[in-house]
Amino acid sequence: MPYIPLEEHLPGITGLLEYRRDTAAPIRELTQVLLRGPSSLTEGERELIATIVSHRNQCRFCTNAHTAAADILLGEDNTSAKVKQDIAIAPVSDKMKALLTIAAQVQESGKSVTADSIQKAKDAGATDIEIHDTVLIAALFCLYNRYVDGLSTVTPADPAFYTSLGERLKNHGYNRLPQGYDHLKKNKPQEK
Amino acid sequence: MPYIPLEEHLPGITGLLEYRRDTAAPIRELTQVLLRGPSSLTEGERELIATIVSHRNQCRFCTNAHTAAADILLGEDNTSAKVKQDIAIAPVSDKMKALLTIAAQVQESGKSVTADSIQKAKDAGATDIEIHDTVLIAALFCLYNRYVDGLSTVTPADPAFYTSLGERLKNHGYNRLPQGYDHLKKNKPQEK
Numbered sequence: 001m002p003y004i005p006l007e008e009h010l011p012g013i014t015g016l017l018e019y020r021r022d023t024a025a026p027i028r029e030l031t032q033v034l035l036r037g038p039s040s041l042t043e044g045e046r047e048l049i050a051t052i053v054s055h056r057n058q059c060r061f062c063t064n065a066h067t068a069a070a071d072i073l074l075g076e077d078n079t080s081a082k083v084k085q086d087i088a089i090a091p092v093s094d095k096m097k098a099l100l101t102i103a104a105q106v107q108e109s110g111k112s113v114t115a116d117s118i119q120k121a122k123d124a125g126a127t128d129i130e131i132h133d134t135v136l137i138a139a140l141f142c143l144y145n146r147y148v149d150g151l152s153t154v155t156p157a158d159p160a161f162y163t164s165l166g167e168r169l170k171n172h173g174y175n176r177l178p179q180g181y182d183h184l185k186k187n188k189p190q191e192k
Numbered sequence: 193m194p195y196i197p198l199e200e201h202l203p204g205i206t207g208l209l210e211y212r213r214d215t216a217a218p219i220r221e222l223t224q225v226l227l228r229g230p231s232s233l234t235e236g237e238r239e240l241i242a243t244i245v246s247h248r249n250q251c252r253f254c255t256n257a258h259t260a261a262a263d264i265l266l267g268e269d270n271t272s273a274k275v276k277q278d279i280a281i282a283p284v285s286d287k288m289k290a291l292l293t294i295a296a297q298v299q300e301s302g303k304s305v306t307a308d309s310i311q312k313a314k315d316a317g318a319t320d321i322e323i324h325d326t327v328l329i330a331a332l333f334c335l336y337n338r339y340v341d342g343l344s345t346v347t348p349a350d351p352a353f354y355t356s357l358g359e360r361l362k363n364h365g366y367n368r369l370p371q372g373y374d375h376l377k378k379n380k381p382q383e384k
Binding site: 016034 | 195196197208211212214215217218219221222225226229249250251294297298301302303305307310320321323324325327328330331332334335336337338339340341342343344
């Protein structure tokens with residue numbers, strides 16, 4: 001039961017983004033630029049950063065949503081599972097391991113990011129902008145996770161909800177869909 | 193020494209907002225709407241929320257900057273000092289005490305916000321939108337604090353820097369100043 005009145009058919013972040021659209025617009029734009037804009041990191045890699053941070057913040061809605069998006073973008077569900085279990089054993093490049101480690105440090109605190117972890121990322125070929133974006137994506141999901149859980153939004157239990165949401169995030173990104181569009185598209189999340 | 197190359201004369205968040213302007217634009221817009229847009233919370237009260245979160249995240253740059261902004265907006269420096277010391281003894285309304293308590297819980301984790309603390313805020317007269325905005329401002333500063341410290345930006349030691357920055361935040365808010373403007377205005381932050 002959310003702490004403020006949100007539309008019942010819009011769980012998690014979706015109801016919050018409709019509650020105050022003037023704050024939602026820049027949140028959507030920031031997310032779209034960071035997770036879907038031009039980048040040397042793939043969309044799947046960037047969704048893994050969102051996933052590890054949401055997982056460590058124990059935000060179930062965001063973890064489920066971004067795990068689904070990452071799985072769809074990567075075409076398999078092993079990588080996201082391993083990343084959440086232990087970054088060291090995940091089937092990703094050394095550069096991604098270093099960036100995911102930085103993201104996990106950001107989740108804890110900005111002060112937890114060490115010069116050593118930055119150096120490891122650079123040694124593995126990470127560029128300055130990749131390091132910048134990793135820190136900002138991780139920080140952004142610290143915002144999202146707190147927004148979603150701090151207002152006690154609803155977390156659907158049905159895995160199919162997140163698969164549909166993940167498809168939507170893959171196909172349409174983070175922009176707001178035009179009014180009415182949601183009812184027409186076949187991937188409309190099915191809520192209970 | 194920042195982890196990525198930032199303009200040396202732009203410490204803390206200021207260099208990051210110039211490093212990637214396409215991500216900076218929505219961050220600035222979100223902050224402007226939340227901290228300077230129409231609200232039943234005063235600008236000073238909203239800066240106190242930014243201050244308590246930054247303080248508890250131990251982000252010195254943000255704490256100093258938003259303490260300065262709050263002090264200038266409130267016309268005194270006792271309230272921000274007390275808020276940082278102990279919300280219970282701060283000379284603010286019961287409603288603000290309840291909202292600052294919620295902000296402090298959000299700093300810890302979204303999951304730390306309790307139904308009890310929300311009820312206390314409502315009993316003290318807080319509206320749904322005030323509760324929403326408190327959570328989102330607190331979450332936004334969890335982003336800022338991690339962004340600023342996660343990339344190891346420079347924290348000026350001179351208190352005069354933050355006074356100038358606080359004046360700027362009071363007079364111009366969070367929008368980007370037009371190019372060249374900074375050199376003309378008398379409140380240009382003096383860095384060392």
